[in-house]
Amino acid sequence: GSQSVDMMYSTEGYYLEDDSTTGFIRPYEEGYSFVALLPKEGISMSDYISQMSAEKLVTVIANAGTDYEVDAAIPKFKSEYSVELNDTLKNMGMTDAFDPEKADFSGIGTSDRGNLYIDMVLHKTYIEVDEQGTKAGAATVVGIAEYASLETPVVKTVHLDRPFVYAIIDNETQMPIFLGVSETITQ
Structure with missing residues (x-):
């Protein structure tokens, strides 16, 4: 069933649109x-994600x-994501670090119980969006609005009232440092 969610309303100055997306950026x-x-409308989240690529996102x-x-409405939401990174790191070539025989952490220290190696890596990311801004991991960022125009602007409405993708991006590189999906639906 649907659940009711508190929405936050704001006016944003950066509008996003392509053939399958509308959205906004909040600095x-x-x-x-x-x-x-x-x-x-009409594009399911699974279809949307399946055709999403790094290039498409950056573009x-x-x-x-x-x-x-942009007349924007954002639901307040919290998201937690945790994943074991062992396989990911091994696939990236960090195999020796997990091997009790081959691992070399002598720069960190030694143990009289044997060689030091990585047993498990657990990565946890936490994100919370409310009026104060977005807290992601240890970085707390506060929302600011920049918009100036002499003529009356054309208003585009983007209300996040069905599942959406969100990212926190580094403004210099335009690359996402966090990417997630909010499945929250509001009435």
Whole structure:
């Protein structure tokens, strides 16, 4: 069933759109921005994610326009993501670090019980979005708004009232440092 969720309303200055997406970018202090990507009506989240690529993500962010004022609505949400990174790191070539025979952590220290090696790596990411901004991991970022125009802007409405993809991006590189999906549906 549907659940009711508190929505936060704001006016944003960076509008995103391509053939399958509408969205916006909300700049934060400390060089980061919150990006919301809403699949267009009729596109399911699974279809949207299956055709999402790094290039597509970077392109839609790079093409953000300031020609419109965005009437934005964001649900308050929290997301926790935890994953064991052992296999990921091994696939990236860090195999010796997990091998009790081959691991070399002599630079860190030694143990009289045998060689030091990595037993398990647990990575946990936490994100919370509310009026104060977004807290992601240890970085707390506070929302700021920048928008100035002499003529009356054309308003685009982006209400995140169905599942959407969100990212926290580094403003300099435009690369996501955090990417997630909010499955929250509001009434």
